[in-house]
Amino acid sequence: MKGSVTRSFATARRVLRQLRHDPRTVGLMIIVPCVLETLLRLIYTHRRQAFDQAGAPLLAIFPLMSVFLVTSIALLRERISGTLERLLTTPLGRHELLAGYAIAFGLLATAQAVIVSALTLGPLGLRVRGPSELVVVLAIAVALLGMGLGLLASAFARSEFQVVQFLPATVLPQLLLCGLLVARQRMPAALYGISDALPMSYAVDGMHHLTSKVSADGAILGDIAIVLAFAVGSLVLGAATVKRRTS
Template identity: 35%
Template sequence: MIHLAKRVILQTINDKRSVMMILVAPLLILTLIYFLLGNSDYVPTVGVDKSALSNPLVTALEEQDLHVRGITKDEDQDATEYLKDHHDVDAILTLSQSSGMNITMYEPSTKGAKAASEIQAAMASLNPSAKIEMSYVYGTQEQSSFDSLGYVFLALFSFFLVFIISGMALVRERSGGTLERLLMTPIKRGEVILGYTLGYGVFAIIQAILVVLYAIFVLQLSSAGNIGWILLTMVLLAVTAVSFGATISIFASSELQVVQMIPFTIIPQVFFSGLIPLDLIPYHLGNLSYIMPIYYGAAAIKGVMVYGDGFFQIWGYLLGLVIYTCLLYLVNSQALKKFRKI
């Protein structure tokens, strides 16, 4: 028994990837979570028509952890359009004789919740029994977590599952000698990559279409935009996942090693998929989203499902996925040189 335990320990120590996954990966993920979910020094901005509010209330708002921005009477009355044009404003506080106090926010979010909390604290300091109604430009306070974050799960599940299947399958092809024998023929490296991408891409596309249709028509996930743009985004994201899996498989010699790379390649992307507002992440770490394919897919899907965007609003994200896939194709083609016997 002792000898067996020693052999397992020595084998694990000699496997650098296992050591990294056991010792380094948890520290990396915990550090990332600390930065993303730790206390944020973000100060929300609230728009108010100061002429419509009492001086004590304006003073109370300014004493809170808020940026108070003055807006005109017309902007105050059309808060929805104002928030659509001014994304740097997190909420608008309005006062009317019919509905009383109302906080209008762009969408349910961490930033809007913080702004509402500070406004309520200011109101409570003057009138603890005051009631404030809340409304959103997009979404409602009553919607479920699945409705508000469904677009994230569509992107994550599609990308992760396709990545696992394609990455492991390509490693199996190489360990079985199929890839080496194929490269001994006159076929070009680029054609090999395209062949694998198209082959696994077919199943990835079918999965993407099935997931979208099931989520919308069976699970009743609401979508404000055209379902066709969601399908297109999911297809591009699935093809990118195939290429991403092929890239990771090049640096893995077994299926286990593909799994070992998940903490470093997939889990960090989860935090940049829309679960957390990027401008709340300290040290400008939100900019890391631009090197993560899930960000482009999730942002495009959110635009369609939440905001009702069309092609002209999401084309930049779609282009990002296309560029990402092309870059991975070039990387994969070059990496196959080490498997071709000359």
């Protein structure tokens, strides 16, 4: 058990060290969401309500995209370079490896969420009626979801060209259906049903619950729980794609 924890944290430190050697990626992950939220605020200069409506869901979408991309490419590199195969010949277990990744990317998503929501809720003046810590909690849940989906994508891609195409393939349909453009209740019944089965819908619902006047903490926690359940599900599926024996 102790060895298991040691190996997971060693892996998390290794992943974070790799990111430290790549400050541009980390910088982009933090700065791009800040710029986009600022841009949104400027677009809606005279429509504060609209900014509240659109700005909050974006806070949940950034960690999904960022963590999806870094996970899918990091895992694809491990598969292609042979480091994954080598790790699987050592005492490191598959679940310890993934726990290490989850710790590292969870921390990264936390940093991103804290900085971006500090800017958005502070100087940009996004009005959140629920507890603002929950914005960060939801962002971490979404980040873990992004990791699970990225892990799955890396298993079905043979190259970095392919793996980045999985981002629009998996995230954009969810973006269209999550209620950001049209409220989910006003969609055709079939699409509403599909949106009910997609994790992003609950992330965005959660953010809407945080900004709406009739804020209900219970509903937000429910949304967070559903996003976490999807995250765990995708991580379990993703873990099954990390095979010790390959041809």
